Amino acid sequence: MLSDQLRDCGVVGAGGAGFPTEVKARSQVEFLIANGAECEPLIHKDAELMKHFPAPILGGMAAMMEATGARSGKFGIKTKNAESLAAVRDNLKDPRIEFVMLSDFYPSGDEYELVYTATGRLIPPGGIPLHVGCVVNNVETLYNVDLALRGQPVVDKFISVSGAVREPKSFWVPVGTSFRDVVALAGGATAAEYVLFISGIMMGTMTFDIDDVVTKTCGGLIVLPRDHYLVTRRNRSQADMNRIGKSACDQCSYCTEFCPRYLLGYEVMPHKVMRSLGFTTTGAEHWNQWSELCCACGICTLYACPEDLYPKEACDEGKRDRRAAGLKFVQTAPVQVHPMKEYRRLPLTQLRKRLQIEEYESDTPYVETVHKPAAVRIKLKQHAGAPAKATVAEGKRVKKGQVVGQVEAGQLGASVHASIDGKVRQATADYIEIVA
Ligand code: SF4
Ligand code: SF4
Numbered sequence: 001m002l003s004d005q006l007r008d009c010g011v012v013g014a015g016g017a018g019f020p021t022e023v024k025a026r027s028q029v030e031f032l033i034a035n036g037a038e039c040e041p042l043i044h045k046d047a048e049l050m051k052h053f054p055a056p057i058l059g060g061m062a063a064m065m066e067a068t069g070a071r072s073g074k075f076g077i078k079t080k081n082a083e084s085l086a087a088v089r090d091n092l093k094d095p096r097i098e099f100v101m102l103s104d105f106y107p108s109g110d111e112y113e114l115v116y117t118a119t120g121r122l123i124p125p126g127g128i129p130l131h132v133g134c135v136v137n138n139v140e141t142l143y144n145v146d147l148a149l150r151g152q153p154v155v156d157k158f159i160s161v162s163g164a165v166r167e168p169k170s171f172w173v174p175v176g177t178s179f180r181d182v183v184a185l186a187g188g189a190t191a192a193e194y195v196l197f198i199s200g201i202m203m204g205t206m207t208f209d210i211d212d213v214v215t216k217t218c219g220g221l222i223v224l225p226r227d228h229y230l231v232t233r234r235n236r237s238q239a240d241m242n243r244i245g246k247s248a249c250d251q252c253s254y255c256t257e258f259c260p261r262y263l264l265g266y267e268v269m270p271h272k273v274m275r276s277l278g279f280t281t282t283g284a285e286h287w288n289q290w291s292e293l294c295c296a297c298g299i300c301t302l303y304a305c306p307e308d309l310y311p312k313e314a315c316d317e318g319k320r321d322r323r324a325a326g327l328k329f330v331q332t333a334p335v336q337v338h339p340m341k342e343y344r345r346l347p348l349t350q351l352r353k354r355l356q357i358e359e360y361e362s363d364t365p366y367v368e369t370v371h372k373p374a375a376v377r378i379k380l381k382q383h384a385g386a387p388a389k390a391t392v393a394e395g396k397r398v399k400k401g402q403v404v405g406q407v408e409a410g411q412l413g414a415s416v417h418a419s420i421d422g423k424v425r426q427a428t429a430d431y432i433e434i435v436a
Pocket of ligand 1: 248254304305309
């Protein structure tokens with residue numbers, strides 16, 4: 001069965017939280033949606049993947065359609081990526097698959113948005129695509145599904161490197177390769193001091209640690225100078241964000257008016273969540289309920305708020321507090337698309353301008369690279385669910401593709417595999433380090 005092959009090969013969502021694909025392969029749906037939208041500013045690796053590897057992506061899509069019983073396939077792709085579209089179209093033989101042409105807005109690849117655009121269906125509040133008969137897979141995940149059909153586990157990752165580097169480009173690297181190596185493969189940084197945004201500026205994470213490593217979910221690296229506006233923005237403690245928000249939020253509600261989930265009809269209202277910072281006498285537990293359906297897209301913090309405040313981070317905190325308190329928000333109002341939704345869409349050009357990254361926008365052309373790292377660090381948690389447990393001991397020799405970590409039977413999670421031949425230098429609860 002496909003789900004068993006996907007489990008054995010450690011296939012997880014390559015475009016987000018790393019949800020194990022085997023679970024999706026076990027569901028029964030009407031629509032299988034390929035997500036090639038790629039909305040994060042400065043990341044173009046999916047466009048390159050579709051341009052250069054369309055056949056395996058479509059092979060993975062066909063396999064997922066068969067496994068899920070989907071009668072229709074929808075391929076979400078942006079009109080601006082004409083070469084990628086042509087490559088996929090040239091390889092498309094299945095009449096059940098049609099393209100869903102997307103404009104260059106952020107976040108058109110959000111699952112709720114994509115399902116609505118592709119099928120006209122609105123996912124119930126707090127639900128998943130399955131609740132409206134859909135499975136959504138990122139295009140690189142589908143590529144990995146195709147590999148799994150041939151018994152090949154996920155050992156390489158396709159990434160793009162952009163921003164302040166000499167040669168912005170896309171390439172494959174073994175999972176577990178250090179960011180230090182990845183930046184060097186892109187010709188090195190052009191800034192003396194720099195930071196890395198992993199998988200995106202809007203929804204990714206920022207790190208100063210260039211010895212951290214590529215995982216199965218790493219969409220790409222964006223290198224920005226240490227003194228960039230976004231680094232200063234991001235590098236604040238939650239306490240500082242809250243203090244500033246409490247004193248400066250004037251309740252203009254722009255954050256809510258631009259929120260894509262609010263515009264789709266969900267009760268997400270970041271301006272109300274900002275009240276939880278303490279400038280009303282009503283407690284946070286009341287105001288935080290409007291954070292629960294937030295998808296953490298970052299528009300409110302990084303685009304909408306004229307005061308440069310942190311409504312997204314207030315929502316993050318609100319969600320954490322509600323989870324800890326065991327509270328669950330249930331939207332009672334029907335989900336109804338806001339009449340202004342189409343007029344409040346956020347073009348990437350506008351977003352890049354607001355983020356002050358226009359100078360870094362460039363293609364990241366695919367370059368065939370055979371990178372042989374001296375060592376890799378395979379994290380045991382690169383996926384949603386339980387972490388894998390090491391199945392190899394220190395000092396053992398391993399072969400590329402060999403299982404080095406597994407989750408217990410019946411647990412949600414995924415296996416991890418050696419991405420190079422070598423010797424296990426360290427096997428901890430968090431990672432397996434292999435030296436070539
Ligand atoms: S946009 Fe900024 S100032 Fe306006 S309500 Fe939201 S957080 Fe407050
Ligand atoms: S991050 Fe902000 S804009 Fe995005 S969904 Fe959450 S509240 Fe809405």
